[in-house]
Amino acid sequence: MNAPDGxxxxxxxxxxxxxxxxxxxxxxxCQWACPAHTPVPAYIRLIAQGRFSDAYIMNRESNVFPGxxxxxxxxxxxxxxxxxxxxxxxxxxxxLKRVAADHKDDITDRLPKKPDQTNSKRIALxxxxxxxxxVANDLAPLGYECTIFERFDVPGGLMRTxxxxxxxxxxxxxxxxxxxxxxxxxxxxxTPVSSMxxxxxxxxxxxxxxxxxxxxxxLNLPGRKEGAGNIHIGIDWLESVAFEHTKSIGxxxxxxxxxxxxxxxxxxxxxxxxxxxxxxxRKPRSFFKASPWELEDAEAENIEIxxxxxxxxFVVKGGTLVGMVFETMEYTxxxxxxITGQNVTGEVEIPCDDVILAIGQxxxxxxxxxxxxxxxxxxxxxxxxxxxxxxxxxxxxxxxxAAFGPKNIIWAVEHGHQAAIxxxxxxxxxxxxxxxxxxxxxxxxxxxxxxxxYSNSFDGAERRTMPHxxxxxxxxxxxxxxxxxxxxxxxxTEVQRCLNCDIQTVFDAPLCTECDACIDICPVDCxxxxxxxxxxxxxxxxxxxxxxxxxxxxxxxxxxxxxxVMIKDENICLHCGLCAERCPTAAWDMQESKIIxxxxxxxx
Amino acid sequence: xxxxxxxxxxxxxxxxxxxxxxxxxxxxAMSTLCAGCGHDSVTAxxxxxxxxxxxxxxxxxxxxxxxxxxxxTAYFLREAHGNNTVxxxxxxxxxxxxxxxxxxxxxxxxxxxxxxxxxxxxxxHAMRRNVNMLYMLENNGVYGLTKxxxxxxxxxxxxxxxxxxxxxxxxxxxxxALSLGATFVARAFSGDREQxxxxxxxxxxxxxxxxxxVISPCVSFNDHVGSTKSYAHTYKYYHPAVHADYVPMxxxxxxxYAAGEAVPVELHDGGSILLRKIDEDYDxxxxxxxxxxxxxxxxxxxxxxxxxxxxxSQDDMAAVNKLTDRPLNTFPYDELCPGADAxxxxxxxxx
Ligand SMILES: Cc1cc2nc3c(=O)[nH]c(=O)nc-3n(C[C@H](O)[C@H](O)[C@H](O)COP(=O)(O)OP(=O)(O)OC[C@H]3O[C@@H](n4cnc5c(N)ncnc54)[C@H](O)[C@@H]3O)c2cc1C
Ligand SMILES: Cc1ncc(C[n+]2csc(CCOP(=O)(O)OP(=O)(O)O)c2C)c(N)n1
Ligand code: SF4
Ligand code: SF4
Ligand code: SF4
Ligand SMILES: [Mg+2]
Numbered sequence: 001m002n003a004p005d006g007x008x009x010x011x012x013x014x015x016x017x018x019x020x021x022x023x024x025x026x027x028x029x030c031q032w033a034c035p036a037h038t039p040v041p042a043y044i045r046l047i048a049q050g051r052f053s054d055a056y057i058m059n060r061e062s063n064v065f066p067g068x069x070x071x072x073x074x075x076x077x078x079x080x081x082x083x084x085x086x087x088x089x090x091x092x093x094x095x096l097k098r099v100a101a102d103h104k105d106d107i108t109d110r111l112p113k114k115p116d117q118t119n120s121k122r123i124a125l126x127x128x129x130x131x132x133x134x135v136a137n138d139l140a141p142l143g144y145e146c147t148i149f150e151r152f153d154v155p156g157g158l159m160r161t162x163x164x165x166x167x168x169x170x171x172x173x174x175x176x177x178x179x180x181x182x183x184x185x186x187x188x189x190x191t192p193v194s195s196m197x198x199x200x201x202x203x204x205x206x207x208x209x210x211x212x213x214x215x216x217x218x219l220n221l222p223g224r225k226e227g228a229g230n231i232h233i234g235i236d237w238l239e240s241v242a243f244e245h246t247k248s249i250g251x252x253x254x255x256x257x258x259x260x261x262x263x264x265x266x267x268x269x270x271x272x273x274x275x276x277x278x279x280x281x282r283k284p285r286s287f288f289k290a291s292p293w294e295l296e297d298a299e300a301e302n303i304e305i306x307x308x309x310x311x312x313x314f315v316v317k318g319g320t321l322v323g324m325v326f327e328t329m330e331y332t333x334x335x336x337x338x339i340t341g342q343n344v345t346g347e348v349e350i351p352c353d354d355v356i357l358a359i360g361q362x363x364x365x366x367x368x369x370x371x372x373x374x375x376x377x378x379x380x381x382x383x384x385x386x387x388x389x390x391x392x393x394x395x396x397x398x399x400x401x402a403a404f405g406p407k408n409i410i411w412a413v414e415h416g417h418q419a420a421i422x423x424x425x426x427x428x429x430x431x432x433x434x435x436x437x438x439x440x441x442x443x444x445x446x447x448x449x450x451x452x453x454y455s456n457s458f459d460g461a462e463r464r465t466m467p468h469x470x471x472x473x474x475x476x477x478x479x480x481x482x483x484x485x486x487x488x489x490x491x492x493t494e495v496q497r498c499l500n501c502d503i504q505t506v507f508d509a510p511l512c513t514e515c516d517a518c519i520d521i522c523p524v525d526c527x528x529x530x531x532x533x534x535x536x537x538x539x540x541x542x543x544x545x546x547x548x549x550x551x552x553x554x555x556x557x558x559x560x561x562x563x564x565v566m567i568k569d570e571n572i573c574l575h576c577g578l579c580a581e582r583c584p585t586a587a588w589d590m591q592e593s594k595i596i597x598x599x600x601x602x603x604x
Numbered sequence: 605x606x607x608x609x610x611x612x613x614x615x616x617x618x619x620x621x622x623x624x625x626x627x628x629x630x631x632x633a634m635s636t637l638c639a640g641c642g643h644d645s646v647t648a649x650x651x652x653x654x655x656x657x658x659x660x661x662x663x664x665x666x667x668x669x670x671x672x673x674x675x676x677t678a679y680f681l682r683e684a685h686g687n688n689t690v691x692x693x694x695x696x697x698x699x700x701x702x703x704x705x706x707x708x709x710x711x712x713x714x715x716x717x718x719x720x721x722x723x724x725x726x727x728x729h730a731m732r733r734n735v736n737m738l739y740m741l742e743n744n745g746v747y748g749l750t751k752x753x754x755x756x757x758x759x760x761x762x763x764x765x766x767x768x769x770x771x772x773x774x775x776x777x778x779x780x781a782l783s784l785g786a787t788f789v790a791r792a793f794s795g796d797r798e799q800x801x802x803x804x805x806x807x808x809x810x811x812x813x814x815x816x817x818v819i820s821p822c823v824s825f826n827d828h829v830g831s832t833k834s835y836a837h838t839y840k841y842y843h844p845a846v847h848a849d850y851v852p853m854x855x856x857x858x859x860x861y862a863a864g865e866a867v868p869v870e871l872h873d874g875g876s877i878l879l880r881k882i883d884e885d886y887d888x889x890x891x892x893x894x895x896x897x898x899x900x901x902x903x904x905x906x907x908x909x910x911x912x913x914x915x916x917s918q919d920d921m922a923a924v925n926k927l928t929d930r931p932l933n934t935f936p937y938d939e940l941c942p943g944a945d946a947x948x949x950x951x952x953x954x955x
Binding site: 523578 | 640
């Protein structure tokens with residue numbers, strides 16, 4: 001059907017440009033929230049089809065370590081998941097990634113290969129953590145000669161030395177690091193770099209610093225020195241446990257701090273022989289830094305978390321630590337939950353045999369001479385460009401926790417991808433800021449009448465609960481992985497919870513006959529046809545007003561008969577395709593949006 | 605037909621009415637009509653009107669005849685009472701029901717075929733009796749269900765899908781209603797829900813018979829070039845003359861309407877219908893003038909819409925016939941059916 005003569009675009013909000021690569025990307029909340037922009041719904045669909053290897057490879061292209069991340073990712077995608085618009089729990093995105101990793105076939109022949117010839121460019125990578133490994137993963141297949149220097153005798157960084165094996169088995173680490181080493185990467189273990197200057201003198205074409213944030217924060221309170229034998233710095237202690245230098249701990253243990261490191265410390269203590277572990281928090285629960293799921297797992301192991309206890313001193317008797325004194329606190333909160341006042345209400349002594357300090361990490365760049373050509377800025381951190389990851393010495397790049405302080409694995413990976421692009425540009429004498437713009441490719445998913453190549457019917461199933469090894473069995477051996485992974489039935493149900501947010505509603509205004517069928521069928525009332533107006537008025541014109549302004553309001557071209565516009569609240573759409581099924585003229589179509597995010601391999 | 609049912613999603617910020625229900629609680633089974641059918645829009649408007657009026661679904665009665673339009677009673681108010689009668693018999697069943705229980709809200713749903721051909725006599729008498737109900741006539745100019753034969757509302761010159769031209773003069777339900785003394789006469793369009801939803805609310809609250817003739821395009825058999833009941837034709841020629849809003853007693857009438865611009869008409873239940881003239885020259889309180897305006901404009905091809913005539917002063921069927929307010933189902937059996945002796949006694953009075 002053609003638009004009648006004389007219909008025009010009206011004033012008001014201009015029609016939405018859905019060709020902007022960010023427009024549909026933002027609709028895919030999980031992918032947008034993922035630092036590496038993993039195409040979540042697309043790989044979930046592959047899992048749904050039992051194509052585990054394909055799902056694994058698709059993941060690997062973005063996040064390099066699907067098996068590792070499928071177990072321990074900080075998963076910023078899940079709090080962003082659209083599922084929360086209609087119920088409380090997001091899709092178990094992270095654990096579905098593990099399903100792909102656990103059930104894939106041998107994929108080694110699908111991985112990038114070491115080329116027959118190198119390009120004679122030599123790259124030094126300091127530290128064998130996820131950041132350096134990602135850079136090597138991206139550059140080695142292009143012919144770069146990558147050498148990783150690691151001070152320890154095993155690779156993996158904190159993933160090996162700090163994340164306990166009961167969360168992340170060694171075998172998973174070995175497998176995924178091995179894929180990268182097989183690309184011809186030279187790993188030099190037991191080789192600490194103690195001078196940046198001498199490394200630069202060795203004539204590398206570029207240097208990547210991926211040394212992490214290896215220093216745990218101290219708590220200097222009375223008794224710290226006297227009790228030193230039983231007071232441990234969390235990340236050092238976990239490292240010493242990982243290297244089997246520490247094999248036991250006292251019966252009563254206090255953990256100071258309530259972040260993720262604290263959660264690993266308390267759960268590790270239980271496995272080394274303590275039977276009374278308390279996590280001591282200075283503030284109320286809403287201020288805990290640990291992820292909710294880490295807290296949940298610790299509390300399931302009967303860890304006690306005590307709120308409003310501020311450490312005051314260590315109690316040492318006869319040269320041994322016997323307890324700690326805390327001030328009990330009271331806080332006044334405003335309506336938003338912020339602290340407006342605090343009050344000490346008393347003091348308690350809590351007996352203990354050991355204390356583990358888990359109150360933060362810092363960087364340590366004592367091995368970079370201050371005259372090596374790198375400028376240092378605030379907090380004695382090297383000045384690093386946020387987009388290119390280049391330092392002020394053009395040959396030196398940073399990434400991971402070393403760049404801007406402690407973050408997590410998936411950020412280390414994304415830093416690695418970006419640094420690899422910059423290093424490549426630098427080695428080719430191009431502008432290091434040069435990047436290929438993201439692209440969006442749309443393809444219809446229509447296969448026939450009411451048939452789409454995705455499962456569009458809304459499934460009301462609730463999030464599956466991860467099965468765990470029984471409590472009585474999990475403490476004997478540090479290496480017993482607690483999570484068992486989803487069963488086949490659980491995975492089959494969980495994949496159906498994904499709303500396929502990358503299957504977009506694409507609208508073709510000239511086809512619309514303004515019959516309102518789509519508006520009536522939409523189960524979440526996110527569509528309407530209305531006279532064009534300013535955005536506020538349009539958002540209010542919906543049956544359920546579009547109040548979340550972080551999400552776009554789609555505004556169509558003027559409609560043929562009345563010059564009104566079709567609007568859609570992208571925030572609550574379930575991607576169920578009912579609008580497209582109901583439309584008599586196929587003015588709505590369900591199209592898959594592939595967001596093309598370029599890595600260095602595309603930049604040849 | 606859609607391959608699966610519309611899921612009932614509990615949105616976190618959904619609107620609730622005075623009964624704590626959401627609009628989705630006023631929906632029904634999944635429609636099996638053709639995608640894009642105007643009748644589905646009308647269904648959505650009816651659901652919305654009941655929702656906004658906070659009518660308890662089980663205190664409503666949906667009655668219909670036969671046709672695509674008549675099927676739609678299944679698609680809204682899933683908890684209401686309902687009866688699909690034989691073809692054209694909806695008005696008499698509704699009349700009986702309204703007589704038996706005056707306490708419920710009655711909505712009849714019919715089509716131009718169901719009402720203007722086989723059911724014409726019944727339709728006329730329900731109006732004449734002023735049965736307290738809202739009669740929705742979903743008018744598409746064809747018998748949709750039987751694949752698109754011209755109905756009695758088809759205009760002269762309108763073309764069928766196969767190109768045949770209609771030569772029989774149309775029956776206009778609106779002018780028919782005016783001449784039969786109907787007390788609430790409206791015309792609307794399924795594509796204009798801003799107009800239709802308030803009209804349905806007003807019609808449900810009006811005491812007596814309310815007719816809304818809704819132009820409701822049949823996408824499969826009467827939405828082509830040359831049809832005078834297509835979306836394109838109706839969007840082009842329809843002309844809102846009077847807007848109606850229902851204002852419940854609990855809400856004060858907005859004083860922001862300039863004097864003369866909006867006329868409040870008080871209803872039986874204490875609420876009012878606010879008539880807002882869009883067309884200066886049109887008077888919805890004068891039956892003769894309304895009739896003249898509608899026919900003149902129709903001759904020029906214009907479709908005048910809105911609440912075209914309103915008379916709140918007439919008694920409805922129950923009042924005229926002094927029927928009991930008490931629902932018949934609440935009478936004990938022997939009081940309702942006092943037996944042969946009582947009947948003989950009664951008949952004596954007529955000898
Ligand atoms: C207890 C704990 C639990 C954590 N749990 C999680 C989790 O569940 N999920 C998550 O996403 N993140 C977690 N993290 C954070 C995550 O491990 C780090 O953000 C991530 O490993 C950073 O990667 P990276 O490559 O920057 O550095 P790192 O992993 O820190 O690796 C740096 C490497 O450099 C080596 N190195 C340092 N200096 C030198 C030198 N001068 N010469 C040679 N080698 C050197 C180190 O030995 C180390 O191997 C956790 C961190 C801690 C402390
Ligand atoms: C007694 C009887 N006669 C004829 C029919 C065939 N018939 C079914 S629906 C219909 C016409 C329906 O037209 P309308 O009321 O306009 O409904 P629409 O489908 O157009 O909405 C006819 C003639 C019937 N079902 N019963
Ligand atoms: S529903 Fe699926 S695609 Fe949508 S945000 Fe959640 S995981 Fe991502
Ligand atoms: S896909 Fe269409 S019908 Fe489904 S929620 Fe989104 S806009 Fe509504
Ligand atoms: S169903 Fe299709 S034709 Fe009808 S209003 Fe929606 S987009 Fe337009
Ligand atoms: Mg009809």
